[in-house]
Amino acid sequence: MRVLISRSAIAPATRTALIGLLVAGGIGIGTAAESGNSLELKHEFFWDRNGVWNHTPAFILRTALSRVWSFSWEQELDLVSGASRRLGADKVGQFGDRELDAVSGASKVEIRHSENPSLTYSHQGTVAAGSLYYSHENDYTSVAPSGSIAFDFNDRNTTLGANYAEFFDDFRPTGAFRGQGGKKRITSMGGTLAQSLTSLTLVGITATFVNSRGYLGHPYNPPMDASGMMLLEAVPATKKAGALSGQIVQGYRLGDLLGSINVDYRKYQDDWGIKSGTADAKISQYFAESAYIRLRARYYTQTGALFAKEVYQGTETYRTGDIRFFPFSSLLVGAKISTAFPASWGESAFLPDRWDLKFDYTVRDTRGDKQETAAGEPRSLRYQLYGADEYYRQGVVMGGLTFNL
Amino acid sequence: MIPSFSHTCRTWAFIAFECLAAFAVSAALGGCAFVPQRDREFLSDPIMMRQDDALESALEGHDMPRREGSVGGSSGSGGGCGC
16 A cells, blocks of 8 residues: 555654664665565666766565565666776776776676575564575675574663674686685674663664685785786785674754754774774754655775785785775765655555655775875875875765555 | 784774673663653654665665775675675
């Protein structure tokens, strides 16, 4: 039945929906506590300053199997242009009439798809979910069974959740780097605690531990020596990482309209020496019944791996040119609008009930390379496309439709 | 030698700190607040949740790390290198 999603209409959804998101956020399990049938469509368009683009259509279909069991299917397609680690690298490719990138060998255009079916049990404050994630692109396959469980207690004011996922990844590079790569195994586990403090205040804390082993490198971005000659990448075969995040959601009333401030901070550290911090703030405000806008600012900063440097001698145990392992910071600003279609559209299930549209804009600096320049290294950046005084810029536009079936 | 023994120890110490912090917060918050069921309407609203849109969050978790070139900015662990 087609209805407007108003605040009163969704009120029966309990805080377990939040814990479902908190616990399952990293592995894509959907809103575990929802019991209705729905179809949510999204289309995301990404571009950057060099004209590289991605088109990413996706959907989630949720259906209630019984009063306590529900099933969901998350599907994602990703049409990628030049998604090299070298930010914004274009004119790259390894098949058909597409040019090879002389350095990275990454593809100019390729298609990635992922599927994530999940089954959820929800009864009297207990939510348990299991899912099987599968992702494939021409040189990378990932399979990840996962499970999560959450309990409400303290008269449903407190929710405690845990999740576990095991990734079985297989990286088979193509082009000039064929023969490198290998299998990778990732174990991810986490716990979350959420607590209602007042009728307008919710806090949560999430701890995550990730143990990775196997082939953890990325041969498309080889390191270089002082003469510019490429060297084979070599990184450790294990990595242990931990992350701790805390969030607070504070609601407020502006007349009869609800608004909220949502602040999230995440601290990450691993045994390769990388530390990062992420501060994410959102302000949401209803401006009409079932219609709200959201403004967002996110700041991210990380240090580099202990073995990451611009120029190698070739005798080092570990070498990398992967920009993920170099220090940098980035700033994202964005806006989103989400609203219901008017009830006058009728009751047909073929008509959407809600639409949303968002825009995110990100600027990434090259702080780490500036540090190398100060130390007397070459001014031209070896592992990124830009000079030390330039910035990498990218944008995302995403539109969505939701059907209550 | 990377990762060094000391770095591994510091990482484990950080993880242990996580667990202690989670336990401490749990002990501090458990039972300290009580919001009756009838007053929870706003807590159930999408804008009161950490992620108001599950599919949007899933897409961001998959795509942002490779586009941004970051390691620890999201909870995503695997699922394709996107390159």
